[in-house]
Structure formats: structure tokens, C-alpha cells
Amino acid sequence: MSLPRSSHLGVLVCGAGVFGRNHLRVYRALEDEGVPVRLAAIVEPNLVRAGAAANDWGAPVFSSVEECLTARAKNEVDFAAASVCTPTSLHFSVSEPLLSAGIDLLVEKPIAASVEEATRLIDLAAQHNRILQTGHLERFNPAVLATGSILNHPMFFEAHRLSIFTPRALDVDVVLDLMVHDLDIVLSLVQSRVRSLHAVGLPILSRKVDIANVRIEFESGCVANFTASRVSTETVRKLRFFQPHQYVSIDYARKDLLVIDVSRAAHADPATFAAAAASAGAAGFPGLHIDKPAMKPGEPLRLEIESFLECVRTRSRPLVSGEDGRAALALALDINAAIAAHAERAGLARFANQP
Ligand SMILES: NC(=O)c1ccc[n+]([C@@H]2O[C@H](COP(=O)([O-])OP(=O)(O)OC[C@H]3O[C@@H](n4cnc5c(N)ncnc54)[C@H](O)[C@@H]3O)[C@@H](O)[C@H]2O)c1
Known part of the structure; x- marks a missing residue:
């Protein structure tokens, strides 16, 4: 099944755990309030959490980023931005294929598990002209x-x-x-x-x-x-x-x-x-x-996510960039x-x- 294209920005949330559910809540609230954003997909490998996410948010749930990107390539889901809310040790392995596929990212803090991983994400974002924001929400x-x-x-x-x-x-x-x-x-x-x-x-x-x-x-x-x-x-x-x-x-x-x-x-x-x-x-x-x-x-x-969506729309530098995330991590x-x-x-x- 192929989707009709939507004028609303499709977003993916990776990781429907404790904090990922907060991202899901905010995206859905913005969508309900008429902001041109649409919760398009969720990636969650844990079967119990995946079931709960499908039930609570009514969006398609995939068990891996790869499966989700394959569905996107077949035009079965449509998203151009994502929140990465997996455990920190997985931020890099989850973010890398998304940036390479041209997806703008809001990666939860800390940006990665090592400075080398953070640098590779920053370089990938620059190479693919993608927005990379770090989720230091206290800013x-x-x-x-x-x-x-x-x-x-x-x-x-x-x-x-x-x-x-x-x-x-x-x-x-x-x-x-x-x-x-x-x-x-x-x-x-x-x-x-x-x-x-x-x-x-x-x-x-x-x-x-x-x-x-x-x-x-x-x-x-x-x-x-x-x-x-x-x-x-x-x-x-x-x-x-x-x-x-x-x-x-x-x-x-x-x-x-x-x-x-x-x-x-x-x-x-x-x-x-x-x-x-x-x-x-x-x-x-x-x-x-x-x-x-x-x-x-x-x-x-909510202010952080609104700011991320604005950066995606205007292609501007995030208030908390990948470099800021790397500096705090270092x-x-x-x-x-x-x-x-x-x-x-x-x-x-x-x-x-x-x-
Ligand atoms: N900004 C903040 O104030 C704040 C607060 C809490 C957590 N966090 C950050 O959010 C991230 C998640 O924390 P949490 O407390 O929600 O953890 P959590 O363990 O509750 O949730 C992580 C979820 O990711 C899922 N997951 C595992 N591998 C995955 C994969 N390959 N792809 C997609 N999903 C996968 C897990 O099954 C789990 O449901 C961490 O980086 C943490 O530092 C930020």
C-alpha cells in the first residue's frame, strides 16, 4: 500500500520507553492542535512496549530502524524527521542509518556514548545537510x-x-x-x-x-x-x-x-x-x-520539540546543536x-x- 503525500511533516519516534512516550505525547498534542506535523511511525523492539505504543498512538510500529526505513523506501510510511529516544548506548547505531537516509534528527541527551560517535553523527549530518539537535531540554x-x-x-x-x-x-x-x-x-x-x-x-x-x-x-x-x-x-x-x-x-x-x-x-x-x-x-x-x-x-x-520543528522547516541551526551535545559529552x-x-x-x- 502506498501513501498519499501529506503536506504535514511526518515524524518518527525511535524508542517508546519512559522518555520516548513523552516525545510521542508532545508530537500528538501538536498534531491535535493543528500544527502541520504528523506522528507517522514508531520504532520499538520490545514487544510489550510496541503493543502498548500501537494501541496508544495508532501509528505503525516497527521493530527496527532498518525495517522502518525499508517501509519508507516502499512509500508505506512517510517521515522526514525523527526523535531518537533509545538508551544512550544505542544513539549512534540508531541515528546513523537515519541521517544517511536524509532524516533530520532530535537525539536525546547525551548525544552518544563517545566523542568519536558524536563526531561521526555531526559529520554525517553535515554531509547530508541534515538538522542535528541534541535533547538538552533544560535549555x-x-x-x-x-x-x-x-x-x-x-x-x-x-x-x-x-x-x-x-x-x-x-x-x-x-x-x-x-x-x-x-x-x-x-x-x-x-x-x-x-x-x-x-x-x-x-x-x-x-x-x-x-x-x-x-x-x-x-x-x-x-x-x-x-x-x-x-x-x-x-x-x-x-x-x-x-x-x-x-x-x-x-x-x-x-x-x-x-x-x-x-x-x-x-x-x-x-x-x-x-x-x-x-x-x-x-x-x-x-x-x-x-x-x-x-x-x-x-x-x-514541548518548547524543545517546537524549536526542532522550526529548524526543520527553516533549515536553521538548532539552539542546542550536535556540537553542543558533543561538548557536554566530552x-x-x-x-x-x-x-x-x-x-x-x-x-x-x-x-x-x-x-
Ligand atoms: N531530556 C531528558 O530530560 C531525559 C529524561 C529521561 C531520559 N532521557 C534520555 O532518553 C533516552 C531514553 O531514556 P528512557 O528513560 O526513555 O529509557 P527506556 O529504557 O525507558 O526507553 C528506551 C526504549 O528504547 C527501546 N529500544 C531499544 N533498542 C532500540 C532500537 N534499536 N530502536 C528503537 N528503540 C529501541 C527500548 O526497548 C525502550 O523501550 C536516553 O538517552 C535518556 O538519556 C532524557
Whole structure:
């Protein structure tokens, strides 16, 4: 059976697991709202998940990318863009045939399992003139988007990303699973190369590092501390940073941005400021402005997918490119090397990441 051609952009979702289902939900919502996009196909090798996906989304489900591309070549399905939501260890093997077949890709984070794989995907995308976006969705968090207008000279970052343990994403460690989000955000805000890093990490419940702490110094002089855990008793998603006269606090989960500003006048006369501060309550602190900048509300994943579809339509460079994905991955892998070296020095090598 051959399909009539549609003016709506056909999209494929590879991997109908926990996060792939979120991509499916967003594409279908956009389709239902009249956006010219159409959920055209799903690839899911797990029979139970494939059955559930077919039932829930009513799109044809294939057991492999190859099978799906064969059906496309026979004009049985029609898609020109795809989300890759498989386990990270499979991002490369799933993305390669799609890019080679001329499909634009949104690849979940981290972009691949190695820098070499990421580079091959970037090269393939360039060779076939394809869009390659990395799924660092926190860049589309309204609180992060609103940070752009207040950013001037960040000098110190403190990132906390803590999760309660669930037996998912265990093909990678906590640095590639969780910390990579904050690495990407800080790299995008600092725009400077790493000068040095110190890291410690331990496996707790899985065979890979489940909790990690890293201190990075950038060539600009900026310092960033990152803590990530997937064995916490609470969920925390916070990034705080300091720049001259300003403290900025982002709560990713609440999509909240708080800016505390010490006016230059108060700063220029520290003695008067300190005396006034001592006699005032926190609310009356002189020269202190607490601001919650206005932001456009929205679900980060939906904003990310809308942005991807716009890049596909206009053939423009994604906000989070393949190169950005590779930079965050490269830093994550450097951190893992530092964690392994630290474990060796501390006589804890048996606690390092296991295959
Ligand atoms: N951006 C985010 O905030 C975020 C959050 C969670 C997960 N993720 C990323 O999404 C990806 C998937 O994570 P998850 O938690 O959904 O994992 P998951 O294990 O729940 O789902 C992965 C799915 O891929 C399927 N799959 C395996 N091999 C495949 C193949 N060759 N082709 C197509 N599908 C295949 C599996 O059967 C499974 O259903 C990971 O890269 C993860 O890092 C991103």
C-alpha cells in the first residue's frame, strides 16, 4: 500500500520507553492542535512496549530502524524527521542509518556514548545537510531562557541535581544521565574552556557511579561546582550563580528564576550599607532588590520539540546543536576519567564504573 503525500511533516519516534512516550505525547498534542506535523511511525523492539505504543498512538510500529526505513523506501510510511529516544548506548547505531537516509534528527541527551560517535553523527549530518539537535531540554526551561537577558559576568556556579533511585538509564552513570544537563547549561552560559577539574564519584546502588561531585575552573576564572545523585531521598533541580552585585537562582523543576541584586550605590559605600543592614530586617535591606523576572510559561520538552520543528522547516541551526551535545559529552567523559583517577588514588578502583 502506498501513501498519499501529506503536506504535514511526518515524524518518527525511535524508542517508546519512559522518555520516548513523552516525545510521542508532545508530537500528538501538536498534531491535535493543528500544527502541520504528523506522528507517522514508531520504532520499538520490545514487544510489550510496541503493543502498548500501537494501541496508544495508532501509528505503525516497527521493530527496527532498518525495517522502518525499508517501509519508507516502499512509500508505506512517510517521515522526514525523527526523535531518537533509545538508551544512550544505542544513539549512534540508531541515528546513523537515519541521517544517511536524509532524516533530520532530535537525539536525546547525551548525544552518544563517545566523542568519536558524536563526531561521526555531526559529520554525517553535515554531509547530508541534515538538522542535528541534541535533547538538552533544560535549555528550553522558561527559567533558563529568561536568564539570557540578565547574564553578564558569571563567576561562580553551584548546581544540584538529585533524584530518587529508579532502575532506569543504568546503561550510563549519573554524570552522563543527570549531570550532563547542568554541564550543557553552564557551558552555554560561561562560554569559556575548562582549565582544570577535580571530581569524586561512587557507585552506590548500581554498577556505575551513582553520585558525583565536580569542581571545574574555566579559563575565564569562573568556578563551577556540580553535584548529581540518582540515589537521593529527594528530588532537587537547582542552579545558582553569582556575578558582580548579583545572585541568580534557578529552580528547574518549579521553572522559577530569582534575581537578588545589590545596587552599585549600596556597594560603593560598604560601611553605610553594613550599618543600615545591621539595623534593618531582611525585608528592609537597603539597596537589595529581589526580582522574579517575567517569563513565558511552557513545558521544556514541548518548547524543545517546537524549536526542532522550526529548524526543520527553516533549515536553521538548532539552539542546542550536535556540537553542543558533543561538548557536554566530552566534558562528562573527562569528569568520568577524573573520577576513575581519583578512585585509583584513593584505593577505591573496585568502586569505579563497571561495564
Ligand atoms: N531530556 C531528558 O530530560 C531525559 C529524561 C529521561 C531520559 N532521557 C534520555 O532518553 C533516552 C531514553 O531514556 P528512557 O528513560 O526513555 O529509557 P527506556 O529504557 O525507558 O526507553 C528506551 C526504549 O528504547 C527501546 N529500544 C531499544 N533498542 C532500540 C532500537 N534499536 N530502536 C528503537 N528503540 C529501541 C527500548 O526497548 C525502550 O523501550 C536516553 O538517552 C535518556 O538519556 C532524557
